[in-house]
Amino acid sequence: xxxxxxxxxxxxxxxxxxxxxxxxxxxxxxxxxxxxxxxxxxxxxxxxxxxxxxxxxxxxxxxxxxxxxxxxxxxxxxxxxxxxxxxxxxxxxxxxxxxxxxxxxxxxxxxxxxxxxxxxxxxxxxxxxxxxxxxxxxxxxxxxxxxxxxxxxxxxxxxxxxxxxxxxxxxxxxxxxxxxxxxxxxxxxxxxxxxxxxxxxxxxxxxxxxxxxxxxxxxxxxxxxxxxxxxxxxxxxxxxxxxxxxxxxxxxxxxxxxxxxxxxxxxxxxxxxxxxxxxxxxxxxxxxxxxxxxxxxxxxxxxxxxxxxxxxxxxxxxxxxxxxxxxxxxxxxxxxxxxxxxxxxxxxxxxxxxxxxxxxxxxxxxxxxxxxxxxx
Numbered sequence: 001x002x003x004x005x006x007x008x009x010x011x012x013x014x015x016x017x018x019x020x021x022x023x024x025x026x027x028x029x030x031x032x033x034x035x036x037x038x039x040x041x042x043x044x045x046x047x048x049x050x051x052x053x054x055x056x057x058x059x060x061x062x063x064x065x066x067x068x069x070x071x072x073x074x075x076x077x078x079x080x081x082x083x084x085x086x087x088x089x090x091x092x093x094x095x096x097x098x099x100x101x102x103x104x105x106x107x108x109x110x111x112x113x114x115x116x117x118x119x120x121x122x123x124x125x126x127x128x129x130x131x132x133x134x135x136x137x138x139x140x141x142x143x144x145x146x147x148x149x150x151x152x153x154x155x156x157x158x159x160x161x162x163x164x165x166x167x168x169x170x171x172x173x174x175x176x177x178x179x180x181x182x183x184x185x186x187x188x189x190x191x192x193x194x195x196x197x198x199x200x201x202x203x204x205x206x207x208x209x210x211x212x213x214x215x216x217x218x219x220x221x222x223x224x225x226x227x228x229x230x231x232x233x234x235x236x237x238x239x240x241x242x243x244x245x246x247x248x249x250x251x252x253x254x255x256x257x258x259x260x261x262x263x264x265x266x267x268x269x270x271x272x273x274x275x276x277x278x279x280x281x282x283x284x285x286x287x288x289x290x291x292x293x294x295x296x297x298x299x300x301x302x303x304x305x306x307x308x309x310x311x312x313x314x315x316x317x318x319x320x321x322x323x324x325x326x327x328x329x330x331x332x333x334x335x336x337x338x339x340x341x342x343x344x345x346x347x348x349x350x351x352x353x354x355x356x357x358x359x360x361x362x363x364x365x366x367x368x369x370x371x372x373x374x375x376x
Contacts, residue, residue: 021040021041021045021046021047021109021110022040022041022110023038023039023040023041023096023097023098023109023110023111023112024038024039024040024112025037025038025039025094025096025112025113025115026039026115027115027116027117027118028084028117029120029124030120030123030124030125030126031117031119031120032090032119033090033091033117033118033119033120034086034087034088034089034090034117035084035085035086035088035117036084036085036088036094036096036115036117037082037083037084037085038058038082038083038084038085038096038112039081039082040074040081040082040098040109041081042081043056043074043076043081044076045107045109047107048100048105048107051105052076053076053100053102054075054076054077055073055074055075055076056073056074056076056098056099056100057070057073057074057098057099057100058070058071058072058073058074058083058096058097058098059071059096059097059098059099060085060094060095060096061094061095061096062092062093062094062095063095064095064111064113064114066095068095068097071083071085071096072085074098088117089117090116090117090118090119091116091117091118092116092117093113093114093115093116094113094114094115094116094117095111095112095113095114096111096112096113097109097110097111097112132347135347135350136343136344136347139342139343139344139346139347140339140340140342140343140344141339141343142339142343143338143339143340143342143343143346144335144336144339144340144343145339146335146339147335147336147338147339148335148336148339153335153338153339153342155326155329155330155338155341155342158319158323158326158327158330159317160299160300160301160317160318160319160323161319161323161327161330161331163297163299163316163317164202164205164299164331165205166297167272167273167275167297167299168202168205168206168209168211168273169209170272170273170297171211171271171272171273172209172210172211174272176269176270176271176272176273177211177212177213177214177269177271177272178202178206178211178212178213178214178271178272178273178274178275179214179215179216179262179265179266179269179271179273179274179275179291179296180199180202180213180214180215180275180277181215181216181262181274181275181276181277181278181287182195182196182199182215182217182218182222182226182277182278182279183195183218183276183278183279183280183281183283183284183302184218184219184255184258184278184279184280184281184283185219185222185278185279186219186221186222187219187221187222187225189278189279189303190303190325191277191278191279191302191303191324192222192278192279194277194278194301194324194325194327194328195277195278196222196225196226196229197327197328197337198275198277198301198327198328198331199215199226199229199230199233199277200229200230200232200233200328201233201328201331202233202275202331203229203230203231203232203233203234203237203243204233204234204236204237205237207233207234207236207237207238207239207240207242207243208237208239210239210242212244212247213230213247213248214247214248214265214269214271215230215247215248215249216249216250216251216258216261216262216265217248217249217250217251218250218251218252218253218255218258219250219253220250220253223248223249223250226248227245227248230243230248231243231245255281255282255283256282256283256286258283259283259286259287262287262290263286263287263290266290266291266294266296267290267294270294270296271291271294271296272296272297273296273297273298273299274287274288274291274296274297274298274299274315275298275299275300276288276298276299276300276301276302276311276315277299277300277301277302277319277324277327278302279302279303279304280302280304280307280311281304281307284300284302284304284307284310284311285307285310285314288300288310288311288314288315289314291314291315292314292315297316298314298315298316298317299315299316299317299318299319300315300317300318300319301318301319301323301324301327302324303324308320326341329341
């Protein structure tokens with residue numbers, strides 16, 4: 001066997017192209033610049049075919065003649081014949097080689113390299129996401145332009161928002177305040193942002209009617225934002241003199257301390273309308289039940305499906321799902337917000353059509369279509 005290895009080594013020296021075993025290394029595409037791909041010819045090489053080793057050592061070095069360290073153990077049975085070396089340094093050149101040795105034979109592949117990993121600015125595997133973004137931007141931009149030109153953009157009726165004017169009007173007729181709560185969400189929460197948008201429209205309406213608006217808060221940052229949003233609403237209505245910043249105040253950041261405080265306000269002030277829009281947790285049912293006990297009209301909306309169930313059983317109207325995020329555009333009629341809603345709705349229609357089409361194509365065993373949308 002050793003004699004065969006010497007013969008094949010001599011023939012390899014005389015005819016290198018006939019017996020050449022190739023080890024190649026390249027930058028791994030679509031990564032952050034920390035990976036290289038190492039590929040090799042089928043194992044074993046001709047020199048080692050009589051003994052057919054089951055495993056080889058994959059070594060790496062930062063210099064071609066420097067010290068090599070073991071990266072992995074390569075199996076000759078691995079059909080992929082590829083290894084991804086990770087956690088490398090971007091821009092640092094690397095060299096690789098495969099090695100096999102036992103008590104009688106020592107074999108090394110060619111040295112592959114130098115190749116340095118590079119960060120890719122564009123991930124081609126996310127092309128479908130880019131296409132989706134372009135389509136979404138096109139729809140949203142088109143509907144915003146239509147809205148600004150005065151075109152009527154239809155939004156389906158939402159019962160809770162249609163009842164908003166009635167709820168504010170009732171409080172005005174009864175001479176009672178309106179209580180507003182955004183729950184316990186921080187300002188970075190999407191539901192809290194949506195709540196501030198709704199607050200702006202509500203403040204503009206109550207300013208016109210001269211109805212007091214009470215807004216106890218659980219977070220000081222939300223309090224500051226709410227005060228500015230309410231002031232802007234009063235200003236738009238032309239009644240900034242009616243704005244009272246003392247009606248929008250911080251209570252406590254304790255969950256049930258906040259619930260107890262709001263319940264106390266309800267019992268003392270007896271508001272005719274309660275508006276709950278934002279992030280709510282276990283206090284949702286406590287607040288809604290107290291409001292129900294005093295006979296207030298209650299309109300609620302939250303992004304939590306669990307707490308939404310409690311609002312449904314205790315409130316007069318509840319915004320379901322994305323209706324909370326659509327409310328600001330629905331109430332204000334702002335063409336930018338309404339155009340965004342219309343654009344996103346049309347995109348959902350396209351996604352539903354593609355899902356149905358993909359399901360049909362999948363049932364017909366057309367794998368090219370399925371693979372097109374699974375590349376991400």
